[in-house]
Structures are given as C-alpha cells and as structure tokens.
Amino acid sequence: MPLLTFNDCGIYCERADVYIDPWKPVDRALITHGHADHSRWGNKYYLCTRAAAPVIRYRLGDIKLETVEFGEVRTINGVRFSFHPAGHIIGSAQIRVEYQGEIWVASGDYKLEDDGLSEAYEPIRCQHFITESTFGLPVYRWTPQEEVMADINDWWRQTASEGRTAILTGYALGKAQRLLDGLDTSIGKIYTHGAIENTNEVLRKQGIKLPPTTRVTREINKKDYPGNIVVATPGAIGQPWVKKFGNASIGAASGWMTLRGARRRRGADRGFVLSDHCDWPSLLEAIDLTGADNVYVTHGYTAIFSKYLREQGLNAVELHTEYEGELAEIETKGNAETEKENAAADAE
Structure with missing residues (x-):
C-alpha cells in the first residue's frame, strides 16, 4: 500500500x-x-x-x-x-x-x-x-510582483488626484497583507475592512511588519476617505458597506483577472493580476x-x-x-x- x-x-x-x-x-x-x-x-x-x-x-x-x-x-x-x-x-x-x-x-x-x-x-x-x-x-503567466504593485500605486495616485477613493480587494489572509506591504504610503492613508484588520492584528502580534492601517468604522467621517485607499475583502463589494466611500474606483487583485470578464464579475473598475x-x-x-x-x-x-x-x-x-x-x-x-x-x- x-x-x-x-x-x-x-x-x-x-x-x-x-x-x-x-x-x-x-x-x-x-x-x-x-x-x-x-x-x-x-x-x-x-x-x-x-x-x-x-x-x-x-x-x-x-x-x-x-x-x-x-x-x-x-x-x-x-x-x-x-x-x-x-x-x-x-x-x-x-x-x-x-x-x-x-x-x-x-x-x-x-x-x-x-x-x-x-x-x-x-x-x-x-x-x-x-x-x-x-x-x-x-x-x-504572472508579471513580477514589483510591476503589479507599481501599477496599483499608479492607479491609486490617479484616483487620489481625481478626489476619489480607491478600493482594492484581496482576501483577508495572505493577499491583503501582500497588497498592504506593497502600497506607497506617501500617496495617502490606508483604511482596512474589519476582517482584514482583525487578521492584521493577529499577524502583527507575531512580529509581522505591516504599514499603518486604520480600521473602517462608523465613527469615521465619510469626507476623510477621498484621496486614500481602502483594502477590502472581495465579499464586501456589492454590499451596502461600500456606499460610505462615495465616488470610488474599485480594483481587484487576483490571478483570475487574467481572464476577460473576470473584472466585471468581481464588480471592479480595474483588475490587477496578482496571485x-x-x-x-x-x-x-x-x-x-x-x-x-x-x-x-x-x-x-x-x-x-x-x-x-x-x-x-x-x-x-x-x-x-x-x-x-x-x-x-x-x-x-x-x-x-x-x-x-x-x-x-x-x-x-
């Protein structure tokens, strides 16, 4: 056997x-x-x-x-x-x-x-x-991570220049932290969906270094979001939760973004191939x-x-x-x- x-x-x-x-x-x-x-x-x-x-x-x-x-x-x-x-x-x-x-x-x-x-x-x-x-x-066939993150930061920079909020999706464990690690914090502030921030807290306690992030809560003024980026779970898109960010551009980071139509099915304006x-x-x-x-x-x-x-x-x-x-x-x-x-x- x-x-x-x-x-x-x-x-x-x-x-x-x-x-x-x-x-x-x-x-x-x-x-x-x-x-x-x-x-x-x-x-x-x-x-x-x-x-x-x-x-x-x-x-x-x-x-x-x-x-x-x-x-x-x-x-x-x-x-x-x-x-x-x-x-x-x-x-x-x-x-x-x-x-x-x-x-x-x-x-x-x-x-x-x-x-x-x-x-x-x-x-x-x-x-x-x-x-x-x-x-x-x-x-x-993946593009190197550095090039993908450069594209993501360019998109955020453009969105910020338009006075809009960038919303970037990635699953809570793994993808979200990889995205956070590659974001250019000189562009603006990083906000996070609760499920992602919960995972961040666990990882930080074990010594994993991540950039500063702020949990999205009801207490935050909606006027604070434009120009900044929100890292959210894919499941949050299409939910009432997203409406608080007003005029936003949604980006999805996934290997599935390779396929035509995947971005639309994820409810995203931009797709970034990162797996x-x-x-x-x-x-x-x-x-x-x-x-x-x-x-x-x-x-x-x-x-x-x-x-x-x-x-x-x-x-x-x-x-x-x-x-x-x-x-x-x-x-x-x-x-x-x-x-x-x-x-x-x-x-x-």
Whole structure:
C-alpha cells in the first residue's frame, strides 16, 4: 500500500494514522496553512507550523493545536513528517512524509515567487508530489510582483488626484497583507475592512511588519476617505458597506483577472493580476525541481494539467478533493470566515 492514500476525508497516512488537510473531522490533522479549504474546524488534534498557528487559532477558535518549526521532524510510528516553506502565505508549508525510503510531499497551496512576507518556497526532492493546479493553464503567466504593485500605486495616485477613493480587494489572509506591504504610503492613508484588520492584528502580534492601517468604522467621517485607499475583502463589494466611500474606483487583485470578464464579475473598475498561487510555468518548474515521477493533481484545472504531465512522461493522476484554491477565500459560501467578514462589515 502507498504511504499516502486518498479517501473521503482527505489525504491519509494509515501507518501514522494522520490526515493532511482533511475536509471532514478526523482525530489527527496535519495542516499546511490557514485558508478555509485546508484548515477546517472539528478535528481533535492539529499540527501546523509555529508561524501559521496564530491565524489558525483565530479562525478556528478553541482547538487542540501543536506547532513545529520549519524543517523540524516529527516521527509517528516510524513515519517521519517535516514541514517546509510553501511560499503561499505566512506560515504556509509543504509536508514531507518519509518511511523506509518512500518520500511524498503534500504541497498544499504554493507559489515560487518570493513575496517578501511569506517564507520563500523550498523545493523538496521526492518520488511522489501532490500538487494543486489552480492556475494550471498556459494562459496564466504572472508579471513580477514589483510591476503589479507599481501599477496599483499608479492607479491609486490617479484616483487620489481625481478626489476619489480607491478600493482594492484581496482576501483577508495572505493577499491583503501582500497588497498592504506593497502600497506607497506617501500617496495617502490606508483604511482596512474589519476582517482584514482583525487578521492584521493577529499577524502583527507575531512580529509581522505591516504599514499603518486604520480600521473602517462608523465613527469615521465619510469626507476623510477621498484621496486614500481602502483594502477590502472581495465579499464586501456589492454590499451596502461600500456606499460610505462615495465616488470610488474599485480594483481587484487576483490571478483570475487574467481572464476577460473576470473584472466585471468581481464588480471592479480595474483588475490587477496578482496571485498567491503558481502560474503555468511555475507549476511545471516546481514539479521538475521535486524530481518526482508520480504527480497527484488535487484542485484547479486537474484534468487538463494532469493530461499535460502524462504527455511529458510523468505518472500524473487527477484527484477529486474539496480544495478550492483562490476560490475558497473569495467566494461567499456561508463558511465561518465569510460569516465573520459579513458581521464585521455590518458593524462598520
């Protein structure tokens, strides 16, 4: 039997009796990162990186959680587990699993570009590699982060010169902080949606440096917003909450902005292609760096991507999982985090 198998609860290591990012409650869960589709409530025991733990605790509440450092080995019934940087968001990890020379890597979500906030991606050699394919089509090719942020700051500068408010959307954990880190504070003041500011507070307490931000509240005079920027969650757009900013220009930062029509569907005036996932070339590079002959594609363009890998001579398998990539954080599906975001918006 393979060291890792896939069942209706998630990725399972029978010998150690643990799951990686299970989507149904289990006894012992190893968690790659804090996004809603990978870190779910209801498990009896959680293990994650020390850097990921504060946000996971904030999102899931009172859970039994232990932490490891990157590279630290935990041995369970002879199976060696270690967590290595995935580059996706702060604290995100790939999980390396080894037993008697058989090595698997469950990558969770990952990206190769170093964003300056997340721990930089570390390639891990293995025979079996579990990968996402959120943007697993050749059309997805990212522009370097510095160029995207320059475009965003130019847009904000132009909006400010027109006496309008810039509203920039990005999901609360990961994307929002990456945007904040790249904003030019000489242009104006940064305001934040409540769900984003709650996450900022958690990250600041663990030593993550972010620029000064001000939480949007009812007490703020509406005349204070023009010329400045509001960083909001995608779910806030189209809600009554947005009306307080008056004449505003809305920008959306997402890998989906590559596609024609995506900006309109997000209710945005401007689209900026910025993703916390790999583009097509990076996915192929990451797989090559592992040296793996066996690749398991868990979410995204799974059928197309796995077919392409097979054509390149790899043993690639398409898997049906409940991971959703970037959609998990930007769609409103009634999950606990979305409800928390809506409650925050209603209170502002």
